Amino acid sequence: MSDIAKDKAARLLKKRGSVSSLSSHEVRAKEILGKNKDSMSTVSYMDEPGHDIPRLAVQLENTYQLGPAKRFPVVTVNNILKDVLTNYLQEEKYEAELCRQMTKTISEVIKARVKDLMIPRYKIIVIVHIGQLNEQSMRIGSRCIWDPASDTFSSYAFKNTSLFALANVYAVYFE
Amino acid sequence: MEEFHPHSDEMIFNAEEAHNIVKECIEGILGKVDYNHNKVNQWTATIVEQSLTHLVKLGKTYKYIVTCAVMQKCGAGLHTASSCFWDTTTDGKFPHSDSSKIKDGECATCCSAVLQIIFLAV
Numbered sequence: 001m002s003d004i005a006k007d008k009a010a011r012l013l014k015k016r017g018s019v020s021s022l023s024s025h026e027v028r029a030k031e032i033l034g035k036n037k038d039s040m041s042t043v044s045y046m047d048e049p050g051h052d053i054p055r056l057a058v059q060l061e062n063t064y065q066l067g068p069a070k071r072f073p074v075v076t077v078n079n080i081l082k083d084v085l086t087n088y089l090q091e092e093k094y095e096a097e098l099c100r101q102m103t104k105t106i107s108e109v110i111k112a113r114v115k116d117l118m119i120p121r122y123k124i125i126v127i128v129h130i131g132q133l134n135e136q137s138m139r140i141g142s143r144c145i146w147d148p149a150s151d152t153f154s155s156y157a158f159k160n161t162s163l164f165a166l167a168n169v170y171a172v173y174f175e
Numbered sequence: 176m177e178e179f180h181p182h183s184d185e186m187i188f189n190a191e192e193a194h195n196i197v198k199e200c201i202e203g204i205l206g207k208v209d210y211n212h213n214k215v216n217q218w219t220a221t222i223v224e225q226s227l228t229h230l231v232k233l234g235k236t237y238k239y240i241v242t243c244a245v246m247q248k249c250g251a252g253l254h255t256a257s258s259c260f261w262d263t264t265t266d267g268k269f270p271h272s273d274s275s276k277i278k279d280g281e282c283a284t285c286c287s288a289v290l291q292i293i294f295l296a297v
Contacts, residue, residue: 096252103256111258124260125293127242134251137212141219142242143227151238170240172295174262 067150072119072171074154080113081156081167094132094163103128106167114169125170133164146172192233193269197290200226210247210286219243226290240293247286255289265296 088106092098107128114124129140144153150173158165200222208214223243230239246253257268269292 094252096254099252099254103254104258107256107258111260115260123262123266123295125240125257126259127255127257127291129244129253129255131246131253132251134249136247136249136251137210137215138244138246138253139215139219140242140244141216141223142240143220143223144238144240145227145231146238146240168242170293172238172240174295175297 068121068173070119071150072122072152073117074152076117077114077154077169077171078156081110081154081169082158084110084113085156085158085165085167089130089158089160089163089165092160092163094130099130099132099163103130106130106165110167110169114171119171121174123172123174125172127168127170129166131164133159133162140166142168144170189233190269193230193292196226196229197269197292200229201288201290205245205286205288215245215286219245222288222290226292230292230294235294236297237294238297240295242291242293243288245286245288253289255291257291257293259293261295266294268293 084106088102088109092102107126110128111124111126114126131138144151152171154169154171156167158167204218204222204225208218222245223241226241226243227239230237230241244253244255259266259268
């Protein structure tokens, strides 16, 4: 009787594809307690052939996916960057306090808009630089170690009479 | 079915090592030079590539993004902010701060460089 209960509990575990971090023994114990209260009346599915050995709960299952299902749309994101930077900074003059807040706000706004595109399994990094135009020269460069087949970036530079702004978005596929 | 459990020392990013890499790269290349518009392109590229090589030599299973800004000192201000959508348990950036006080490498009296490293778990 208890063996059958244990089997059913193990199958419940697998059916739910549990992502819990409890060890399998603890989870099974909980299930068994619940089962004993309800006796045998909660069974509602057929036995699966070939799954007689109860397995440990897996945290992540294989997706058997080799690359991204939906690629990162670089052009759309370029337009988002252009939009956001122009709207926020067209009329602004460089002021230390304002630009400090502005960089944080702009990076949050860009991240929110890129997240709205709902590209699955991509990690997003947004970096915004805002600086004063003062007859000085500057160079900003970046290099990445990643998988060029699935990962990409998007960049836009904006300039008005008193300040310049650079926004970079890096999208890294998470396998 | 085997589960892949990466060793804990491979997955934790060492802040001190990263700090050393950043310092070495910036001071090594820009330590004694004056700002030169023709060479700044080459400097940025070298700093970033060198820091990437050092990071890869650490041998950890991470993807890296390194950004470097080199600027001529003219009293102009620069603000940088970043916003990231990642797994906070395994990913991060160095230097770790949310103000605009990033590691500032000084070189002679004419330019300053800021190097930022982002690491993402594979």
